[in-house]
Amino acid sequence: MSLLGSNSLHNDWNHISIEAGLNAWVGKLADGSVTSVQTMPWDYKPWGCGSGSRGSCNNGWIQFEICEDTLVDGSYFTKVYQEACELTAYLCKLYNINPKGTVNFNGMTVPTILCHADSAALGLGSNHADVMHWFTKYGKTMDNVRDDVAKLLSGGASTPSLSQSGGNMSKPQLSRILRRGCEGEDVKLLQEYLIKVGCDLGKWGADGDFGGATEDAVISFQQLHKLEDDGEVGPITWDVLLRCVDEASVP
Numbered sequence: 001m002s003l004l005g006s007n008s009l010h011n012d013w014n015h016i017s018i019e020a021g022l023n024a025w026v027g028k029l030a031d032g033s034v035t036s037v038q039t040m041p042w043d044y045k046p047w048g049c050g051s052g053s054r055g056s057c058n059n060g061w062i063q064f065e066i067c068e069d070t071l072v073d074g075s076y077f078t079k080v081y082q083e084a085c086e087l088t089a090y091l092c093k094l095y096n097i098n099p100k101g102t103v104n105f106n107g108m109t110v111p112t113i114l115c116h117a118d119s120a121a122l123g124l125g126s127n128h129a130d131v132m133h134w135f136t137k138y139g140k141t142m143d144n145v146r147d148d149v150a151k152l153l154s155g156g157a158s159t160p161s162l163s164q165s166g167g168n169m170s171k172p173q174l175s176r177i178l179r180r181g182c183e184g185e186d187v188k189l190l191q192e193y194l195i196k197v198g199c200d201l202g203k204w205g206a207d208g209d210f211g212g213a214t215e216d217a218v219i220s221f222q223q224l225h226k227l228e229d230d231g232e233v234g235p236i237t238w239d240v241l242l243r244c245v246d247e248a249s250v251p
Contacts, residue, residue: 003029003030004029004030004037005028005029005030006030019047020047020048021039021040021047021048022039022040022046022048022063022064022065023038023040023041023042023044023046023062023064024036024037024038024062024064024065024087025037025039025064025065025066025067026064026065026066026067026080026083026084026087027066027067027080028067028076031243033239033243034079034080034083035083035236035239035240035243036064036083036086036087036235036236037236038227038228038236041228042062042091042095045059046058046061046062046063048063048065048116049061049063049116049119049120049124049125049126049128050125050126050128051124051125051126052119052120052122052123052124052125052126052127053123054106054108054122054123054124055105055106055123055124056119056124056125057105057110057114057119057124057125060103060105061114064084064087066080066084066131066134067080068134071134071137074138077134077137077138078138081135081138081140083235083239084145085145085148085149085152086152086174086235087235087236088113088145088149089149089152089153089235090177090234090235090236092112092113092149092153093153093176093177093234094177094234097112097113098112099112099113099146099149099150099153100112100146100147100150105124106124108122108124110122110124111142111146113145113146113149114142115130115132115142116128116129116130117129117130117131117132117133118142155175155176172189174186174233174234174235177232177233177234178190178210178232178233179210179215179231179232179233180210180211180212180214180215180231181210182210183208183209183210184208185208187208187209187210187214188206188207188208190210190214190233190241191205191206191207191208191214191217192206193241193242193245194214194217194218194221194241196248197221197241197244197245197248199217199220199221200213200217201213201214215231216231218231218232218233218237219231221237222237225240227240
């Protein structure tokens with residue numbers, strides 16, 4: 001609770017009376033930073049969009065919710081939009097999903113990436129307007145989301161880089177999922193950050209080679225911060241690591 005903070009409106013889903021569940025949430029933590037929180041394994045069936053006359057997108061889609069504010073804070077929207085795109089890019093990479101692709105589902109052609117309003121229009125979800133009741137205020141559509149996710153996967157910039165809230169460190173973009181076997185400057189930067197937050201990389205140090213010592217350090221970091229301890233560095237682990245580095249940099 002100290003990490004997540006409390007919901008002053010008391011409209012969260014963490015109640016026994018709520019028959020709904022999602023794989024993840026995107027929103028603001030207690031310290032004001034924006035990040036993603038995974039709440040169940042990616043391959044667990046969510047129950048977030050309900051059902052419509054032709055079935056339900058609960059059967060086959062990973063689902064996450066973006067926590068809303070008053071819907072008039074442009075700065076917050078920019079941060080959660082980027083976070084949502086980065087999370088979606090991570091999942092597309094993880095499961096080899098074409099962000100601009102479609103699948104045949106219940107005899108219909110359905111986008112691989114869609115929102116609750118899209119599922120409702122297709123008869124595959126309950127009658128909700130989100131996220132279009134919010135995104136259109138800032139000139140965004142789901143086509144923008146698909147385009148921006150595709151740019152992230154190709155290594156391009158989809159939105160301006162942001163500064164990490166609460167500190168002075170810029171937020172480097174994560175252009176790929178880092179895992180055992182990866183090599184390069186991004187791996188070396190990861191290792192430098194791990195060392196900075198107290199992780200032991202043994203005699204190898206920051207050598208730019210994602211080997212066993214780096215994987216063990218990542219797993220230890222993930223376990224310490226209650227993340228999925230898969231030893232891989234995607235947007236969620238990366239953002240938490242950046243926040244820890246930022247905190248370690250404050251005298």
